[in-house]
Amino acid sequence: MITLEGVSKQYKKSGTHALNNVSLTINDGEFVYIIGETGSGKSSLIKLLDGEEQPTSGKVMVNGINVGRLRFSKVPYYRRKIGVVFQDYQLIQTKTVSQNIAFALEVINKPRKEINERVREVLDIIELSSEFNNYPDQLSGGQQQRVVIGRAIANNPKLIIADEPTGNLDPRRSKEIIELLEKINKQGTTIIVVTHNDILVNTYRKRTITLENGYIVNDNPEGGYYNV
Amino acid sequence: MFRRIGRAFKEAFWGITHHFAMAFSTANAVTITLVLVVIFTVLVANISRITIDVEGDIQIYAPIEETVADEDIGAIRNRIEKIPGVIRVDFSSKEEELQSLIESFGDDGKIFEIYTGENNPLPRAFLVSVGTGYSLAQISSQIELIDGMASATYGGATIEDFVSLLTGIRTVGYGFALALTVLAIFLIYNTIQITINTRKQELGIMRLCGANNSYITAPLVLEGIFIGIMGSVVPILLTIFGYRYVYERMNGQLVSGILKLIPVYPFVYYVSAFALAIGVAVGLIGSMLSANKYLRWKR
Ligand SMILES: Nc1ncnc2c1ncn2[C@@H]1O[C@H](COP(=O)(O)OP(=O)(O)OP(=O)(O)O)[C@@H](O)[C@H]1O
C-alpha cells in the first residue's frame, strides 16, 4: 500500500513548488493513471515514490517503508522491491535483450542459474522470446520499451511505476505497452502510470488522478480524462 | 564472490582503457607529485638524522684563563655544571689539550711535540656537553660571564645556522608535498568524474535496479587506485636507483664528514613503500570523493 500524507516538494535550486500538500492512498493491486499538464508535478511524484527525491514536508510510505526518510545507503535495497520505467528506453546498447534483462539481476548479485531462469520467464511475459539475442537498435521502439518493462519486473517487484512509458510510441505500440502492464497488474502487481495519452486513459479505464500546479484536482476511480 | 571482484576489476580497467589519455595524464601528475614527495622525504629523513647527530655531538670548548689558580678550577666547574642544559663538564689539562691537538693533525701532528712541558702555550679548558634542545649560543655566553673564563666557542655559528636552515627546508618541504598531494587527489577526482560521465546511463540503470553503493563504487575506486599505482612506478624506481647513485657519488656524506647520509638499504625500500602508500591513498581518496558525490546526487 502507498500512502502520501500532506506531501509537498519544493526544489531548492529553482524554488519551484512542484507538489503541494498531496495526500493519496493506492492499494495493493491497483492500476492508476496520473495525468496533468506539463509541469504539473507528475514526474516529481514518481521521483518521490522511487526515492530519487525527498519531500520538503509530509510523509511518503510505500509498503511500510518511509521512502522520504530513507538513508541514501538504504535506497538500493528499496529499489529492489519496485520496478521503474521511463519514457526514454534506457537500454544498454552493447547488451542484447536477454543481457539487458539479466543486468537488473546481476547488479543485485543474484546467482547465475536463477538469473537465466528468470530471464526466460520474463522474455515470455514480454513476448520477445524469439528476439532474445537482438541488440536494442535491432528492435522497434515498442519492443525496446517492452524490454525495459521486462527489466523492471525481473526481480518480481510488488510495484511498477512508469513515467510516460508510451511517450515516444505510436498509438498501436502504446496499446501494446498498456496491455502488457495490464497483464502484469493481473498477476497482483500495483501499477502507476504517468501519461499524456488521453486515448489510452479513455480506452483502458482505470482510476485516474489529475495533477494541476502540484495539487491533486481530481481522483476518479471510474477513470477517463478529466475535463474542467 | 570471485565473480563480483572480477567484475569490479574488469570495469576499472574498462575505465582506464576507455579514456587512457586522461588516466595517463592523471597518472603523470601523480608521478610528479610523488617524485617531489619522495625527494622531500629523502631530504627530511636525512635532515632529521643530521640534526640529531649535530646536536648530540656538539661540545662547547671553554678555555680557562692563565691567571686562574689550579685550586680554583673546582669552583668554576661547579658553577658551569649549574647552568641549565649542561649535561657534563670534562676538564682538560694543558697536556691533554696538546695531545688532542697533536692527534687531530694525524701524522703531521708530530711537529707540535716541541711544545711539550714548560713550553706548552695551550690553555687549560673545560669541554661542556649540552643536552638536546638547549641553545649552544646561550650557554656559551653564560659560561663567558664566569670569572676566569675566556670566550667559549662551540662548532661555530655555522653549524647552528645550518641546522636551522635544514629545519626550514623540512617545514617548507612538508607544506609543499602536502599541497601537491591535495592537487593529485583533485586530479584523480576529476578523472573518475569523467568515467562516471561516460558511464552515466549504465550507472543510472544500476541504481534504478537496486545496485548497492559498494557495487557502484568498487570499480570506480579501483580505477582510482590503479592510477595511483601507475603514478608511483617512476618515483619508486627513481628512489631506489636515484638515491643509490647520489649516495655513491657523495660517498655517503653531506657537506662534511660529520654529516652522514642514511645508508641506501633498507632506507630506499621504506621510502618506496611510502610513495606507493601515498599513490594508493591519493587514488582511493580522490575516487571515493567522486563516487560518493555521484551516489548522493543520484540517490
Ligand atoms: N530537478 C529539478 N530542479 C528544479 N526544478 C524542477 C526539477 N524537476 C522539476 N522541476 C520543476 O518542478 C515542476 C514540476 O516538474 P515535473 O517534472 O514534476 O512536471 P511533469 O508534470 O512531470 O511535467 P512533464 O509533463 O513536462 O513531464 C516544474 O515547474 C519543473 O520545472
Ligand SMILES: [Mg+2]
Ligand atoms: Mg514529467
